[in-house]
Structures are given as C-alpha cells and as structure tokens.
Amino acid sequence: MSTDERGLSLIELLVFIVVVGIAVTGVLSVFSLNARTSADPVVQKQALAIADSLLEEVLAKPYTYCDTDDANVGTASSTAGCASMAETALAPEAGETRYSNLTPYDNVNDYNGFAMTGIVDPSGNAVPDLNGYRASVQVQPAGAFNGIPAGETLFVTVTVTGPGNHSVTLSGYRTRYAPNL
Missing domain, CATH: 1.20.5 (Single alpha-helices involved in coiled-coils or other helix-helix interfaces)
Structure with missing residues (x-):
C-alpha cells in the first residue's frame, strides 16, 4: 500500500x-x-418583584403632618396645625395594621419596622408559593435633600430575602408636597 x-x-x-x-x-x-444555578435568577427576580411592589405600596401612602382621620389633614402646615391627631412617630398608631380594612396603615411612617415572613397581600391573604420569602421595611428621616428642608423627606428601604438567602434591597424617597399629601 x-x-x-x-x-x-x-x-x-x-x-x-x-x-x-x-x-x-x-x-x-x-x-x-x-x-x-439556573433557578437562582428566578428567585432573584421574584424577590425584586416583591420588593418593588412593597416599596410602591409604601410610597403611595400619604406623608402628612396629621393622621388621615384628622379634620385638618389637608391644610396643616406643621404638626401644630392638626386638630387632634399629629402624625409624629415613625410607627403605626395604636391598632393600625397593614392587614386591616378598619384601621389600615394610612401614612408612610406607619410602615417603619414592618416585617413579614411569607408574602402576604395588603388584605392579609398569603400569596401561594411565596412562603419562603421574607420582607422588611425601614423608614427614616432623610435630612435635607435636593433643596428640600430637613424633616420634609423620608427615606424608605425595603429588603426582601428569598430562598438560598438571595437578598434584594430597594430604596426610595417620599416628600411632603401640596396639598399636604
């Protein structure tokens, strides 16, 4: 060959x-x-969706000097202008809960310290398949911010932790603006 x-x-x-x-x-x-590792992005995206939804819920609430049940809520220019119920504490008033239709959270500062294990909608119903997630909210004064005087802005931080300790943190600012809402 x-x-x-x-x-x-x-x-x-x-x-x-x-x-x-x-x-x-x-x-x-x-x-x-x-x-x-292909399931990790799903957990991360779900945690992001939960954090975004909760942050939007908090920032959509009024930030007023008076409690929303106060007669002067729309006109007060300081806590001294409230008829009876000034909104001064960074905590809910007695009896207020996120899950109540009778006395719900009615102000941004009511959410400070709020935490839940297993995701629950504002009506108090557990969201299926999200029991492995935890969420917490912190609200704190932001100080002077972009020309807005101190005491007129709150800094809201939402942290959601999912299975495998995947954590997402979102933050936002809430300022008082006319007509005092």
Missing part, C-alpha cells in the same frame, strides 16, 4: 478519542454548572 491510502493507526485513534473526551467533559461541566 502506498502512504496515500493509509488510514489511522490504533494509537492515533486512541489519542483522538482521549482529546475529544477531555473536551466534551469540559463542555458538559459548564452546562452542568449552568443547570444547577
């Missing part, structure tokens, strides 16, 4: 199989790592 018609020798074939085997092992290990 001439050298042009020769095939592969057994040694060349074995070397080829070993090289291809090593390459395939490397590629499969990358795929395996991706498959094991």
Whole structure:
C-alpha cells in the first residue's frame, strides 16, 4: 500500500478519542454548572418583584403632618396645625395594621419596622408559593435633600430575602408636597 491510502493507526485513534473526551467533559461541566444555578435568577427576580411592589405600596401612602382621620389633614402646615391627631412617630398608631380594612396603615411612617415572613397581600391573604420569602421595611428621616428642608423627606428601604438567602434591597424617597399629601 502506498502512504496515500493509509488510514489511522490504533494509537492515533486512541489519542483522538482521549482529546475529544477531555473536551466534551469540559463542555458538559459548564452546562452542568449552568443547570444547577439556573433557578437562582428566578428567585432573584421574584424577590425584586416583591420588593418593588412593597416599596410602591409604601410610597403611595400619604406623608402628612396629621393622621388621615384628622379634620385638618389637608391644610396643616406643621404638626401644630392638626386638630387632634399629629402624625409624629415613625410607627403605626395604636391598632393600625397593614392587614386591616378598619384601621389600615394610612401614612408612610406607619410602615417603619414592618416585617413579614411569607408574602402576604395588603388584605392579609398569603400569596401561594411565596412562603419562603421574607420582607422588611425601614423608614427614616432623610435630612435635607435636593433643596428640600430637613424633616420634609423620608427615606424608605425595603429588603426582601428569598430562598438560598438571595437578598434584594430597594430604596426610595417620599416628600411632603401640596396639598399636604
């Protein structure tokens, strides 16, 4: 036989199989790592959605000098202008809860210190499949902010922790603005 018609020798074939085997092992290990961690983005995105929803709920509440049940809530320019119920504490008033239709949280500062294990909607109903998540809210005075005097702005921080201790923190500012809401 001439050298042009020769095939592969057994040694060349074995070397080829070993090289291809090593390459395939490397590629499969990358795929395996991706498959094991592919659920992480779902947990992260769910935690982000929960944090966004809770932050939006908090920032949508009024930030007033008076409690929303006070007669002067829309006109008071300081806590001294309240008829009876000034909104001074960074905590809910007695009897207020997030889950009550009769006495719900009615001001941004009522959410300070709020925490829940297992996600619950504002009506108090557990959200299916979100019992592995925890959420907490902190509200604190922001001080002077972009030309707005101190005492007129609150800094709200929402932290949500999901399965595997994946944590998401979102923050926002809430200022008082006309007509005092």
